[in-house]
Amino acid sequence: MIRDDHFEVPDSLQGGSGLNDMTVKGVTSLSAGSGAEWAAKSRSLRKIIFLGRIAGAFFVSKEWKKAWPLLLFCLTIQFGAVYVFSLETGINKKLFDALQYKNIAVIPRYAIEFVAVGSFVYSLTYLGVYLENVLEMLWRNRISGLIAEEWLSNDRFYFIERAERVENADQRIAEDVRLVISGVSGIFMGSLRSLYTIVVFTALLIHRSVPVTFHLFGHEITTRYDILLAAYVSSILATGIIFRIGRKLTRLNMRQQHYEADLRFTLVSIRKHAEQIAFMVRGRIEHLRIVTALSSLMHNYFAQQRMGVIVSFSTQIVTHIQRVLPLALTIPRYLAGRMTYGDITQTQSVFGTLSSSLTWLMQMYPMYSETNASFDRLFVLFDAIRMPEEPGIILSRTSNSGISVANLDIRLPGKSKPLVAIGAWSIAPGEKWVITGASGSGKSTLLRALAGLWRIGEGAITLPQDARITFLPQLPYLPHGTLLELMLQTQPPSEEARELCADLLCQFRLPWLVAQLDIGGDWNQRLSPGEQQRFALARAFVSPPDVLILDEATSGLDQNTADTIYANLLARPDLTLISVAHTADIVTLHDKRLHIANGTATISEISETSPVSLLSSNRKF
C-alpha cells in the first residue's frame, strides 16, 4: 500500500478525474478547466496558456495589491534612471567642451554636476535591481506554492511518480520555478527598459545629430541620420549573428540541468538507502554510479562552457566594433569643425547606450536559453499534473454503510488481461476480511484501487459517504518530529491528547515510547520495522477509523505480538477490517476471505472453507 496511514479517501474521487478547478483557501490555482479540455489543446497552446497562468497567478490574483505597486514602482525607478542618464550625457558633453576650449572656470561645476547626477543614476539603478529581486521572490514563492499544491492534490504526485512520467519533480518545483521567474522577470523588465531607452536615446541622437555630405554612386547625399542608421543596422546584425550562434546553448543548458539533477538524485537515493547499501557492501558500485553521473555532467559542462565562450566572445567583438563605429562617423565632422569634442563623447555614449538596448536580446541570450530550458522542464511537470488519467475504475462515495465492488477488472499498464477480476464483493460494517493470494497476485494493487490510487481497469468501487477510512502500508511515513507530533499529526496537542497517545502506545505494546513522546528525530531510522508498524497502528486510533485497511501491516511482528495486536483490532465490533496477510495464523483470525488466484478472486467464509492444515499451521500463502 502506498497511501500514508491515517489518510481519508477524498470526496473528490469520482473515477478518473483530472485536476478540477480549485479554489483552496481563497487561492486560485494555476489550473482551469478539466483535464480532458487540457489534453485536447495542442502542446504549443498548452505552453502559452501555462506561461499566461504563471503571470496571472501573481498579477491577477489576491496578490495583485503587492504585485502591481511593486512592478510599477520598479519600472518607474528604472525608467527614471534611464532618463537621468540621458541628462548626464549632456553634462558630460559640456565638461569635455569646457576642456576643449580650456574654460577652466566652469569645469569644477560641471565635474560636480557630473558626479552628483552619476551617483543619482547609480542609486536609482541599484534601488531598481533590489525592487526587482523582491518582486521575483514574492512571485516565485507564489508559483512554487501553487505548483506544489497541484502536484500534491488528488495524488497527482503519486500517479506521476508511479508511471515515471516526470523525473526529478522536486528539482522542477524548487529550482526551475526560480529560474523561470527570474528569467521571465529579467526578460520582461529588460525589454521594457530597452524599449524606453531606445525611444529616449533615439530622440537624443536625432536631436544632437549634425548633417554630413558624402558621395555615393555619383550622387551627393546629405543626411543627419547616418549615425542613427549605423546604430540600428549594426545592432540588428549583431543580434542575428549571436542568436544563431547561441541556439545550441539552449540544448546544452537543458542537458546540464538534467545531469545535475541525476547526480543529486543518485546521492539522495544513496543517503535514503544507506543501510541496504551498507549491508550489500555496494559502496564501490554506488561510487561508480556517482562517477558515471559526474562524467556525463562534466562532458556536457565543457561543451556548454565552450559554446558559452563562443557566444560571449562574439558578443564582445560585436560590442567592440559598435564602440568604434560612432568614432569613425563623428571624427570627419569634428575635423570639419562641425562637432566639438564634447559632441563626440556624447554621441559615443548615446550610441553605446542605444546599441546595447537594441541588442538587449543578444545580451540576454544566455538568460533566455536558460529560462527556456527551465520553462520546458516546468511545463512538462505541469502538463503531467494536468493530463487526465485513463478513464478506468470508478471510485465513489455513497450513502450506503458498507463497501461494495462491482465488475472490477484491475489491469496492469498496457495489459488487457486483468490482474485481478472481482464480479461482486460487499463488505458490511464491522466485518473482518482478509485478502490472500500468492506473491505478485495483485493484493496490494487491489488495496491501491480501494484507495483510489490505481485506476487502470474498469468497474466500480463505492465507499461509505462519511466513513473514516485508514490505510496502513507495510511501513509508515514518519517525517522528522517528536513522537507526539507524529501521532497527533494535524491535531492540536493537549493534556487529553497526550494521555490518549500514551494509552494507545501501551495498547499496541510500545509502553517505553510514552516517556519519549517529546523527543524529536528521524523515527523511521530509530524504530525497528516492527516498532514502526505498532506505532502506525497506535497512531491510526488517535482518531479511530471506521474502516481499517492493512497491507501486511504486522509483517514485522513476532506471532505472539501480532496475535495480541489482532486481538485488539478484532475486539472492536464497529471496526471494518480488511487485511492482506500471508500466514495462516493471521488469516484464521478473520471472518471472511477474498483469495486471488490466476487473476480471479473467490470469496469464502474462513470457518467453512479453511482446511485443517491451514488453520493449525504457519504456512505462507
Ligand SMILES: Nc1ncnc2c1ncn2[C@@H]1O[C@H](COP(=O)(O)OP(=O)(O)OP(=O)(O)O)[C@@H](O)[C@H]1O
Ligand atoms: N506500476 C506498476 N507497473 C507495472 N506493474 C506493476 C506496477 N505495480 C505493480 N505491478 C505488478 O503487479 C503485480 C501485482 O503486484 P502487487 O504488489 O499487487 O502484488 P502482491 O500480491 O501484493 O504481492 P506481494 O504479496 O509480494 O506483496 C506484480 O507483478 C507487480 O510487478
